[in-house]
Amino acid sequence: MNFKRIQIIFLVIFIAMDVFLFLLFNRSSVGNSDAAGNNNVLEEMRKDQISFSKPTTKSHEGYYFSADNGSVLRQAATSLQEQSLRFSGTELVSEFKKPVKLPSGETKKTLDKIVANPSLIARGSEYSYSSQLSSDSEIIYVQRVAKGPVYSHFGQIRFALNSQKRVIGYSQNYLENVKLLKEASKTISEERALTWLYQYNEIPNGAKVAWSNLAYTRLLTARGQYVFLPTWVFAVKISSSSTFVLKRVNAYTGEVIKTGDGNQTSNANSEIFTIT
Amino acid sequence: MKLRQLWLPAGLVTAILVSLGLSGMLWTNPAHSNLSSRTKVTKNTDSSNNTTFQDIYLPAQIVSTSKTGQQEMLTNNRINVASELRDKMSRFTATDVQEISEHNSKKYLAQLRQKDTVLLNYNSAMTVNFFRKAFGNQLKIPNQRFNRVQLPLNDPDHLYLLNDQTLHVVKVKLKNNHAGKLRHVLSDQMVKHPVSFMMLNGKPVLSYANSVKLKAYSYQLTQQTQSYYANRIMTTNSNSSMQIKHHKNSTTYDDHGFRHMSVNKTTDAVTFTNYNSQVKSSSFVNTMNHIYQQLVMVGMPLDGMRFFDYDTGSDTAVFRTYVGGLPVYDDRGYGAIQMKVLDQTSYQMTFSLDSLQVPIPPVQSTATVVSTKTLMTELKNAGVRHDKIEDIQLGYEWTRDKTLEKAVNLSPTWFIKVDGHWRTYQQYLS
Numbered sequence: 115m116n117f118k119r120i121q122i123i124f125l126v127i128f129i130a131m132d133v134f135l136f137l138l139f140n141r142s143s144v145g146n147s148d149a150a151g152n153n154n155v156l157e158e159m160r161k162d163q164i165s166f167s168k169p170t171t172k173s174h175e176g177y178y179f180s181a182d183n184g185s186v187l188r189q190a191a192t193s194l195q196e197q198s199l200r201f202s203g204t205e206l207v208s209e210f211k212k213p214v215k216l217p218s219g220e221t222k223k224t225l226d227k228i229v230a231n232p233s234l235i236a237r238g239s240e241y242s243y244s245s246q247l248s249s250d251s252e253i254i255y256v257q258r259v260a261k262g263p264v265y266s267h268f269g270q271i272r273f274a275l276n277s278q279k280r281v282i283g284y285s286q287n288y289l290e291n292v293k294l295l296k297e298a299s300k301t302i303s304e305e306r307a308l309t310w311l312y313q314y315n316e317i318p319n320g321a322k323v324a325w326s327n328l329a330y331t332r333l334l335t336a337r338g339q340y341v342f343l344p345t346w347v348f349a350v351k352i353s354s355s356s357t358f359v360l361k362r363v364n365a366y367t368g369e370v371i372k373t374g375d376g377n378q379t380s381n382a383n384s385e386i387f388t389i390t
Numbered sequence: 391m392k393l394r395q396l397w398l399p400a401g402l403v404t405a406i407l408v409s410l411g412l413s414g415m416l417w418t419n420p421a422h423s424n425l426s427s428r429t430k431v432t433k434n435t436d437s438s439n440n441t442t443f444q445d446i447y448l449p450a451q452i453v454s455t456s457k458t459g460q461q462e463m464l465t466n467n468r469i470n471v472a473s474e475l476r477d478k479m480s481r482f483t484a485t486d487v488q489e490i491s492e493h494n495s496k497k498y499l500a501q502l503r504q505k506d507t508v509l510l511n512y513n514s515a516m517t518v519n520f521f522r523k524a525f526g527n528q529l530k531i532p533n534q535r536f537n538r539v540q541l542p543l544n545d546p547d548h549l550y551l552l553n554d555q556t557l558h559v560v561k562v563k564l565k566n567n568h569a570g571k572l573r574h575v576l577s578d579q580m581v582k583h584p585v586s587f588m589m590l591n592g593k594p595v596l597s598y599a600n601s602v603k604l605k606a607y608s609y610q611l612t613q614q615t616q617s618y619y620a621n622r623i624m625t626t627n628s629n630s631s632m633q634i635k636h637h638k639n640s641t642t643y644d645d646h647g648f649r650h651m652s653v654n655k656t657t658d659a660v661t662f663t664n665y666n667s668q669v670k671s672s673s674f675v676n677t678m679n680h681i682y683q684q685l686v687m688v689g690m691p692l693d694g695m696r697f698f699d700y701d702t703g704s705d706t707a708v709f710r711t712y713v714g715g716l717p718v719y720d721d722r723g724y725g726a727i728q729m730k731v732l733d734q735t736s737y738q739m740t741f742s743l744d745s746l747q748v749p750i751p752p753v754q755s756t757a758t759v760v761s762t763k764t765l766m767t768e769l770k771n772a773g774v775r776h777d778k779i780e781d782i783q784l785g786y787e788w789t790r791d792k793t794l795e796k797a798v799n800l801s802p803t804w805f806i807k808v809d810g811h812w813r814t815y816q817q818y819l820s
Contacts, residue, residue, distance in 0.1 A: 121398045128405035135412035177468075180751040295607075295749035296713070297470050299693065300440055336610065336750035336794065343748070366440065366693065367747070
C-alpha cells in the first residue's frame with residue numbers, strides 16, 4: 115500500500131471521528147445547566163401539542179398578606195354620583211344612570227378615566243385594568259395590593275357590558291386592613307410553575323396556555339381575614355372548548371391550588387372562574 | 391501540481407487537530423461528566439426547595455450602631471435585612487489582615503460599640519472559608535474562627551472579624567466594598583429596638599434597656615405525612631426491603647442497611663439516622679455544606695428555616711424557624727432541625743413532621759417583653775444562679791391555639807440557656 119492511500123484512509127477515519135465527536139459534544143452541552151430539566155419538560159409539552167409562549171426563568175418576590183372586605187366601600191359610597199347602588203354583603207353593586215359608551219379601541223382609556231374619578235368609583239386609584247381577565251361581556255379592574263394584582267373577586271371591579279358594548283354598571287369589592295404577614299420571600303420562576311402544572315397533569319394534551327401572570331390568590335380565611343399569597347396564574351384553553359380555565363400554582367411551593375371544579379363560574383367559594 | 395500534493399497531508403493534519411480539539415473540549419467540559427444529572431432532574435422538580443446554602447446560613451442577627459453610638463437591633467416587616475445586606479457585600483476582596491486585640495473584654499466591648507458600624511452576628515463561631523461561601527465574597531485570608539462581622543460604614547476599606555470565645559478582634563483590609571450600598575439597605579424603614587452589649591459570664595450578650603414591643607405571629611400548621619419521608623429517604627436501597635414496625639408510641643422504618651427512621655406518634659418528631667453518608671473532609675465549611683445537602687435530600691420544608699448554632703462539643707448543628715428576624719424555640723423540637731454528626735460516615739437528624747408555612751392573622755398584633763434588667767432580677771428572685779446562665783436571647787414561643795384547629799401562635803419572650811437547654815424565662819419563674 116502506498117503512502118498516499120494510507121493518508122486517504124486516515125483522513126476518512128479522522129473526518130468520521132470529527133463528525134462523531136461533534137455530535138457528542140453538541141448533545142452533552144444540552145444537558146448542562148439546571149434549566150435543562152425544565153427544558154426537557156417544555157419539549158415534552160410541545161410534543162403533547164400544548165402551545166405556550168416561552169416562560170421566563172426569573173424569580174420574583176411576593177408577600178403573604180391578610181385583608182378583609184370591610185366598611186370602607188359603604189362609607190365611600192355615600193359620595194358616589196350618577197348611579198344607583200346597593201350592597202350585597204360587602205360587595206358594592208351599582209348601575210350607571212346612563213350607560214357608558216366605549217369607543218372601539220379606547221376601552222381602557224375611557225374606563226381609566228371613570229375609575230380615576232372619585233365621584234364615580236370609590237378608591238378607584240388602587241385598581242388597574244386587566245386585559246387578561248377582561249372579556250367581551252365584562253371588563254375587570256384588579257386591586258393592587260403588596261406590589262401585585264389581586265386575581266380574586268375580593269379585590270376587583272367588574273364592569274358589565276350590554277349587547278351594544280356599553281357599560282351598564284359594575285360590582286366592586288375592596289380589600290382593606292391589609293397586613294403583611296411575613297417579609298418578602300422569593301417565588302419560583304414562571305418556567306418552574308408551568309412545568310409543575312404540566313407534571314401534575316393539569317394541562318391536557320392539545321391545550322393552549324394563553325397567558326400567565328404572577329398575581330395574588332386567596333388561600334384561606336382565618337380569624338375573619340382572607341389570607342392571600344402570590345401565585346402563578348395560567349389561563350389554559352382546552353382544545354375542544356372555547357373557555358379559558360385559570361390554573362393557579364402556589365408561587366412559593368409550586369403546589370397546584372385546587373379550588374374545586376374549574377369549569378363552574380358559580381363556584382361560590384372558588385377562586386377559579388372561567389372567562390369566555 | 392504542488393497544491394494537489396499538499397491538500398492530503400494538510401487535510402489530514404486539520405482533521406487530526408479538530409478531533410484533538412473536540413475531544414479535549416469534551417473531556418474538560420463539566421457538562422459531559424454531568425450527564426447523570428438528567429436523572430437527578432426529576433428529583434429536583436418534586437422537591438419544592440427554594441432555599442439555598444446562602445439563605446439558610448444567614449447571620450442570625452443584625453445590630454447597627456449610629457454615628458452617636460446608639461445601638462439598635464434591626465428587623466424589618468417587609469424585607470429580610472440579613473439577606474439584603476448579604477447581597478450588597480458579595481463583591482469585596484481582602485488583601486491584608488491585622489490583629490487588634492485578644493483576651494481583653496474591655497477592648498472587645500469597645501469594638502462592639504464602635505460608632506457608625508453594622509454588625510452581623512452568628513450564634514457560634516464560623517470560619518473564613520464558610521463566610522466566603524455564605525456571602526459569595528473573595529476574602530482570601532488565613533482561615534480563622536469568628537462569630538461577628540463588623541462593617542464600618544465610614545471606612546469602606548476595612549472590616550472586623552470578632553470572636554466572642556477568645557475575645558479576638560481582627561482587622562481585614564478590603565477592596566471593592568461599597569459602603570453606600572449598605573447605607574442604602576439600612577436607610578429602609580426598619581423596626582429598631584435599642585440595645586447595648588453587656589458581658590454575661592464572660593460572653594457578650596445583647597441587653598435591652600427598655601421593655602420591647604414585638605410583633606406576634608400566627609401560622610397555620612403544615613403537617614407532612616410519615617410516608618412522604620419514608621418514601622423519600624428510606625427507599626434508596628436497591629433491595630428496598632424496608633421493614634416497618636408499629637409500636638405503641640412510635641413507628642420505625644429500617645432498610646436493613648444504612649438507614650433508620652423513627653417517628654414519635656404523640657410529638658410528630660422524626661429521628662433519622664444515616665450510616666452511609668460520607669463527608670469529604672471535616673473542615674467547617676464542608677461539614678456545613680454536607681449538612682445543608684442532607685437537609686435538601688430529606689426534603690423537609692426549609693422556607694424560613696435558618697442556621698441557629700453549631701456546638702463543636704457534641705458536633706450538633708441546630709436550624710430554627712425564623713420569624714421577623716427572631717428564632718422560634720420549643721422544648722419538644724417544633725420549628726427546629728437538629729443534625730448531629732456521629733462520625734465521618736454517619737449522622738442523626740431530628741426534625742418534626744409539623745412546620746410553619748402559611749402565616750395567618752395573629753390574635754393580638756403585638757406583645758411586650760420585659761427589659762433585660764427586669765429579666766435578670768426576676769430570674770434572681772426565682773433562684774436561678776447568675777453564673778449558671780449561659781446565654782439569653784429574644785425569641786418566639788410555639789403554642790398551639792386552643793380554639794383554632796391547626797393554628798400555632800408565636801409569642802415573643804425571653805429564652806434562657808442553662809445547662810445547654812433553652813427554656814422560656816416563665817418556665818424558670820414557676
